[in-house]
Amino acid sequence: MAAFRCSSLRKLSSAITQCSYHQRQLSYGRYLLAQDQARFFPAKTSPMLPPGTFDGKIAFITGGATGLGKGLALNLSQLGATVIIASRSADKLKSAANEISEKTGNKVADYRLDVRDPAAIKSVFDDIETNHGLPDLIVNNAAGNFISPSERLSPNAFAVVINIVLNGTAYITLDVGKRLIKAKKGASFLAVSADYADCGSGFVIHSAAAKAGVEALTRSLAAEWGRYGMRFNAISPGPVETKGAFSRLDPTGQFMGKYMEKIPAGRIGEIGEFTNLATYLLSDYASWISGQIIRLNGGEYPCTAGLFNDLKQVTNEQWDQLEAMIKNVKGS
Numbered sequence: 001m002a003a004f005r006c007s008s009l010r011k012l013s014s015a016i017t018q019c020s021y022h023q024r025q026l027s028y029g030r031y032l033l034a035q036d037q038a039r040f041f042p043a044k045t046s047p048m049l050p051p052g053t054f055d056g057k058i059a060f061i062t063g064g065a066t067g068l069g070k071g072l073a074l075n076l077s078q079l080g081a082t083v084i085i086a087s088r089s090a091d092k093l094k095s096a097a098n099e100i101s102e103k104t105g106n107k108v109a110d111y112r113l114d115v116r117d118p119a120a121i122k123s124v125f126d127d128i129e130t131n132h133g134l135p136d137l138i139v140n141n142a143a144g145n146f147i148s149p150s151e152r153l154s155p156n157a158f159a160v161v162i163n164i165v166l167n168g169t170a171y172i173t174l175d176v177g178k179r180l181i182k183a184k185k186g187a188s189f190l191a192v193s194a195d196y197a198d199c200g201s202g203f204v205i206h207s208a209a210a211k212a213g214v215e216a217l218t219r220s221l222a223a224e225w226g227r228y229g230m231r232f233n234a235i236s237p238g239p240v241e242t243k244g245a246f247s248r249l250d251p252t253g254q255f256m257g258k259y260m261e262k263i264p265a266g267r268i269g270e271i272g273e274f275t276n277l278a279t280y281l282l283s284d285y286a287s288w289i290s291g292q293i294i295r296l297n298g299g300e301y302p303c304t305a306g307l308f309n310d311l312k313q314v315t316n317e318q319w320d321q322l323e324a325m326i327k328n329v330k331g332s
Contacts, residue, residue: 045273096110162210267298
């Protein structure tokens with residue numbers, strides 16, 4: 001009887017939400033106006049750590065020319081770090097380095113680098129070690145992702161993402177890690193993951209598999225290399241609108257409204273929110289945090305996981321009807 005009751009309620013809730021289908025297709029702006037959720041969760045994006053937090057520190061960031069990586073490079077530079085950014089795009093690198101340096105007054109070095117190439121990584125770190133010194137802060141942010149039905153994925157398309165996200169993170173981490181061990185120098189590592197590394201997701205299986213590997217790498221090295229003075233953590237951000245990522249994951253912009261329905265905070269994240277969490281995890285304020293995957297998603301993860309979370313669409317009048325039906329169900 002309990003199973004029957006649960007099944008009946010699911011069918012009813014499904015019918016109710018289908019009846020309100022057009023209501024749920026409100027535009028991004030109208031949805032926010034109707035729900036008015038975001039006002040309770042204002043974004044604070046200015047640097048939260050004290051000035052000079054990273055004085056004397058060297059930070060190395062892959063994917064540092066755009067998006068989250070560029071934002072983090074700016075924040076670290078504002079807080080006193082000597083920043084080194086790496087990317088495959090030479091033009092974007094130079095532009096980002098100059099822009100950040102002009103804003104902060106601190107020098108920003110840049111290296112053109114394909115993280116899929118271990119030989120190129122060795123060459124870059126040879127130069128960095130000679131001319132700057134070994135980094136204290138290492139951020140693995142280089143990424144590649146796109147949406148695709150899994151049956152359309154070619155072996156090459158799958159391998160490209162695995163090679164950038166998982167192999168690239170491993171190559172960078174192992175190369176610099178071995179140097180740090182030899183030099184008897186500690187460091188803080190940070191990787192960028194995604195919630196679907198844990199729960200899985202259709203249409204991005206290449207990225208889900210790669211990010212799951214990154215999380216395993218993070219936890220494993222936290223256990224193994226802590227004895228050498230190294231910490232390893234990762235951030236799993238929800239949707240943060242950056243031009244590069246959204247152009248491949250939401251090319252038409254039509255998915256934004258659906259994203260919003262899944263976020264209890266009523267808005268997507270901002271780059272400054274990511275960088276504040278990232279700088280904290282990289283800093284000595286977080287010296288007792290290692291091997292952790294921190295979710296930054298406005299409550300999206302538990303909202304999408306719950307079986308009955310779509311019942312938030314049910315009106316008070318419909319709840320009255322539901323309660324009456326439930327009370328009429330006899331037995332247990």
